[in-house]
Amino acid sequence: MRTSTAPETARPTRRGPQSRLSSVGERYTPERQAEFLLNNAASARDYAAARREVRRLGLDPDRIPHDRPVR
Numbered sequence: 001m002r003t004s005t006a007p008e009t010a011r012p013t014r015r016g017p018q019s020r021l022s023s024v025g026e027r028y029t030p031e032r033q034a035e036f037l038l039n040n041a042a043s044a045r046d047y048a049a050a051r052r053e054v055r056r057l058g059l060d061p062d063r064i065p066h067d068r069p070v071r
Contacts, residue, residue, distance in 0.1 A: 030057045031064060038066035 028036070034054040038061060041047035047069050054061040 030059060033057065034059050034061065034064045035066050038064055038068075041069050043069060 034057055037050040037053050038047070041050045051061040054064060
């Protein structure tokens, strides 16, 4: 039986290498983010908005390899 009122999280926990790896995640470069934005545009309106967002990232949308949406 616990007699302390200290929170359960006060005890140190042991974590294996797997838990550490799962929290790292993948980091995307601005160029890769721009490619995602441009490739995921579903319409001409979305594509125009994606191009504006890519310019806000400081990149030229014409230099990013991507597939333009079908008009």
